[in-house]
Amino acid sequence: MDNIGGDKDTSVSNTKNSVSSNANIDIYSINEDLVKTLAGMNKIHVSSSAFYRLTESFQKVKFAEDLLLKFEHLQKFKLKLVMQNCKTNEKSIAFRKEGNENFSLKSRNYFRALQLYNKSICYSLCDSENIAIGYANRSAVLFELKKYQQCLENITMARNANFPERLMHKLDKRENDCKKLLSSQAPEVEPYEFPLSFEKHQDVPYISNCLAMDQTEDEGRFVYTKTDLKPGDIVAIEDPYCTTLLPAMKYIRCAYCTKENCFSLIPCNNCTSAMFCSESCRDKAWDVFHKYECPVIDFLFDTCTKIHLTALRTCLTTLSLFASVEECRAFCEDPDNQSKTVFDLNFNEFTKIEEYKAVHGLVTNQDKRLVNDLFQRAVMCATIKNILIEYTPLKTLLGESIENHNFFADLLFKHLQTASSNMHSIDLIEQVSETKEDECFATGAYPFLSLLNHSCAPNVVRIHRSTTTILFVLRHIEANEKLFDNYGFMKTCVLTFENPRVVQ
Numbered sequence: 001m002d003n004i005g006g007d008k009d010t011s012v013s014n015t016k017n018s019v020s021s022n023a024n025i026d027i028y029s030i031n032e033d034l035v036k037t038l039a040g041m042n043k044i045h046v047s048s049s050a051f052y053r054l055t056e057s058f059q060k061v062k063f064a065e066d067l068l069l070k071f072e073h074l075q076k077f078k079l080k081l082v083m084q085n086c087k088t089n090e091k092s093i094a095f096r097k098e099g100n101e102n103f104s105l106k107s108r109n110y111f112r113a114l115q116l117y118n119k120s121i122c123y124s125l126c127d128s129e130n131i132a133i134g135y136a137n138r139s140a141v142l143f144e145l146k147k148y149q150q151c152l153e154n155i156t157m158a159r160n161a162n163f164p165e166r167l168m169h170k171l172d173k174r175e176n177d178c179k180k181l182l183s184s185q186a187p188e189v190e191p192y193e194f195p196l197s198f199e200k201h202q203d204v205p206y207i208s209n210c211l212a213m214d215q216t217e218d219e220g221r222f223v224y225t226k227t228d229l230k231p232g233d234i235v236a237i238e239d240p241y242c243t244t245l246l247p248a249m250k251y252i253r254c255a256y257c258t259k260e261n262c263f264s265l266i267p268c269n270n271c272t273s274a275m276f277c278s279e280s281c282r283d284k285a286w287d288v289f290h291k292y293e294c295p296v297i298d299f300l301f302d303t304c305t306k307i308h309l310t311a312l313r314t315c316l317t318t319l320s321l322f323a324s325v326e327e328c329r330a331f332c333e334d335p336d337n338q339s340k341t342v343f344d345l346n347f348n349e350f351t352k353i354e355e356y357k358a359v360h361g362l363v364t365n366q367d368k369r370l371v372n373d374l375f376q377r378a379v380m381c382a383t384i385k386n387i388l389i390e391y392t393p394l395k396t397l398l399g400e401s402i403e404n405h406n407f408f409a410d411l412l413f414k415h416l417q418t419a420s421s422n423m424h425s426i427d428l429i430e431q432v433s434e435t436k437e438d439e440c441f442a443t444g445a446y447p448f449l450s451l452l453n454h455s456c457a458p459n460v461v462r463i464h465r466s467t468t469t470i471l472f473v474l475r476h477i478e479a480n481e482k483l484f485d486n487y488g489f490m491k492t493c494v495l496t497f498e499n500p501r502v503v504q
């Protein structure tokens, strides 16, 4: 048996794409500290054996949590929570000034100016004129960018947010100029719609009827074609079950729908790290996940990677679908719901709950993972769970029931594994560099696309239109051949060169 320290760290930290602004306090360091403490006490072997013997996921998470509490390793994270960025008008004004410098004739860095005005809006106290001035400044940038419709929308937003009377004449003038110019502007071109190249599949309406699924002992489930395919064919168009906006995009895109909307974002009323493209997105985000993420958002963004964020978002989205945690638990623990795929779903009465069956059935590779990999995930799971329960309404949601707490640990532990084996990055269309994976703005859970196996010479490619993923055929594929995706540079390295037992 290997041990929880590992000979070398072959697990998630090798492929980490940490979003941390402070490399010393990312979530992996909590595991490293704990392993060092155990090694210093000569307890690695005994702890590894004890951890290995635990059969249930929640027991593994509890084991890790007990150690974290015993050695007080959660303290530095809790300290970081105290340093959550609060709204202050001073910072709001400072970011606006920085935005003005970027907007100036000398710089003309309009995109950066928009980001900084958004940041200024997000940092402003809710009842302050800084929000209105932020919207008005955004309208000035949009005027220069000839985006007159969005410019007018921002002028209205500024007025509704009590724009100061002393500056109103500037806004009036911009509004008049804008209206004149708008009437002479050509309408925007509608984007091209990509249709499936074949009839819809009889069971799964968003894939082509030529596709089917099978499985082998070695490769698990895979997708193959029943007819010849040619380059350019579109064989699937899938929308995600849920998405997670990456922290770098927080002042550019909506935290709920992830659309690029830096022209009209509105702030979260509580935190300084989430913006939304409408009140509707803000309300939906609050109900589904943001009420739990908001109080600890800077901890999540500064210390977690996209794998942890995606895993947590998948859990919170799923919990929000059910009237109670008990109902969600019964659904997730139903033996019938353990290995479903999109081919098993009922698309005639399609709901998010029905869709979740195929997300719940994604491969975890738990039986192939080394002890150090599982221990590390248990530590991550325990850390996130502990902090969410202490600082967010998750405590109220789970209540006193030990079964509910164990269920949440099970669910998060599961998705910390499915996220790394199945999660898809959602990229901008432009591929900047073949080896640079991170030109992505969000991640998503796509239950059909997650059935595609990896090849370094793939025969299909995923192209994103917003969060919708279109699967194109890259080269000729003969009937009965498998479809292969390319998981990306980092995952390929892990899959190919690392210990084969650690299949990400």
Ligand SMILES: C[S@@+](CC[C@H](N)C(=O)[O-])C[C@H]1O[C@@H](n2cnc3c(N)ncnc32)[C@H](O)[C@@H]1O
Binding pocket: 218, 219, 220, 221, 222, 362, 363, 365, 421, 422, 449, 450, 451, 452, 453, 454, 455, 503, 504
């Ligand atoms: C996104 S899932 C693909 C579907 C998966 N085979 C299943 O049964 O659900 C990724 C996992 O599939 C397996 N896998 C992917 N590509 C593979 C390949 N070329 N050969 C063998 N297994 C592969 C690995 O376990 C990997 O972690």
